[in-house]
Amino acid sequence: MLNNNLLNKLEIKKRLLEKLNTISGNQADQESQIMISYSAKKENYIDVNDSEIDKDLINKILKERIKGKPLAKIINEKGFWKNIFYTDDYTLDPRADSEILVEQILNDCSKIKNKKKFNFLDLCCGTGCLGISIIDELENSFCDFIDISKKALNACKKNIIKFEKQKNSKLFHSDLFENYPINRLKNIDIIVCNPPYIPTSNYLSLNNETLYDPRISLDGGELGIDYYVKIIDHLINVKFKGSLYFEIDPIINENMYKYLLEKGIKIVYKKVDYLSLDRLIKITLPKNN
Ligand SMILES: C[S@@+](CC[C@H](N)C(=O)[O-])C[C@H]1O[C@@H](n2cnc3c(N)ncnc32)[C@H](O)[C@@H]1O
Incomplete structure (x- = not known):
């Protein structure tokens, strides 16, 4: 889990990838970016600054994801075409x-x-x-x-x-x-x-x-x-x-x-x-x- 407060965006992504690789397969990279941007209340990963990342929230999401729940069902969002849709x-x-x-x-x-x-x-x-x-x-x-x-x-x-x-x-x-x-x-x-x-x-x-x-x-x-x-x-x-x-x-x-x-x-x-x-x-x- 992400327990080091000094981690920056790239380090967080790297740690997430290590955790997600076995669960999410080829979606791991995309999912790690979604978790980071969702925690920062931003639509795009690229727009997220280190200080905006909510590590506690990412830990909570990760815990559910590791149990096998799809990411979209945890965060109630899924990207489709050009928008992010509410789903439940x-x-x-x-x-x-x-x-x-x-x-x-x-x-x-x-x-x-x-x-x-x-x-x-x-x-x-x-x-x-x-x-x-x-x-x-x-x-x-x-x-x-x-x-x-x-x-x-x-x-x-x-x-x-x-x-x-x-x-x-x-x-x-x-x-x-x-x-x-x-x-x-x-x-x-x-x-x-x-x-x-x-x-x-x-x-x-x-x-x-x-x-x-x-x-x-x-x-x-x-x-x-x-x-x-x-x-x-x-x-x-x-x-x-x-x-x-x-x-x-x-x-x-x-x-x-x-x-x-x-x-x-x-x-x-x-x-x-x-x-x-x-x-x-x-x-x-x-x-x-
Ligand atoms: C495969 S999902 C498609 C959802 C969405 N259109 C999409 O592409 O992501 C099928 C949808 O059909 C709805 N459905 C199932 N039986 C139905 C029926 N008899 N009449 C109308 N909608 C029905 C379900 O509630 C579900 O939302």
């Missing part, structure tokens, strides 16, 4: 993998010229990291956020307030589309969705850190594709005309692609993540639906 026991901590959804949507939107207003839906929003990051980048956008968990919606609301996006957002407590007004859906240009997708039989063998996220944010039913099926079936029924951007995962892709083929659904494109694994699909629904 009731939300999935935002993952770097999901940033590809933001990146692609922004990329596609930059090609749409003269669009006055852009309405979209962040379905299964959790912290709201996807929707808020997009609103933040697109001036004329408006996002509806849906989650079944009231507590997750509370976290999303905190983030909306933190980033001052109240005028560009509306929250809906709903089991998928159950309490979501059909006339709002008619004005939605795109839906972005990172649903729970871990097959139930794989859920309990997830690593301990992932199990700190709520089960409702992870368990995607027997094959892991229950949510995709329910969402797509509903949207076909209501003749949704927009595009859908889904996060996907190698664990479900075979079943997912089989389902899409059976339904005659067109994959506009797929994108791979940092590990070259399929991570995103953009789809449109059959024209004659």
Whole structure:
């Protein structure tokens, strides 16, 4: 632990790295910087001065981290895209993998010229990291956020307030589309969705850190594709005309692609993540639906 008051920032980082290497693996460097900047109430490690570092607070965080609790769940914060989001026991901590959804949507939107207003839906929003990051980048956008968990919606609301996006957002407590007004859906240009997708039989063998996220944010039913099926079936029924951007995962892709083929659904494109694994699909629904 850090019991020498004379340690400077670099020495503290070195000691933290020694402790974190076995627990955090290749995240150790990043986590040590986050602990230091969090303790100094600064967003960036680079801006922290030695005198601002709270060593007692770092010791407290380290104690929890050594027990295996994810850093984001200890400090209730996680960096995503360009911001630091509030997260807690009731939300999935935002993952770097999901940033590809933001990146692609922004990329596609930059090609749409003269669009006055852009309405979209962040379905299964959790912290709201996807929707808020997009609103933040697109001036004329408006996002509806849906989650079944009231507590997750509370976290999303905190983030909306933190980033001052109240005028560009509306929250809906709903089991998928159950309490979501059909006339709002008619004005939605795109839906972005990172649903729970871990097959139930794989859920309990997830690593301990992932199990700190709520089960409702992870368990995607027997094959892991229950949510995709329910969402797509509903949207076909209501003749949704927009595009859908889904996060996907190698664990479900075979079943997912089989389902899409059976339904005659067109994959506009797929994108791979940092590990070259399929991570995103953009789809449109059959024209004659
Ligand atoms: C994988 S997390 C995604 C959170 C966030 N969008 C992200 O990318 O970090 C899935 C979210 O879906 C929500 N959820 C689970 N079942 C739902 C349902 N039937 N209707 C709406 N939301 C649901 C969970 O509460 C959780 O917040």
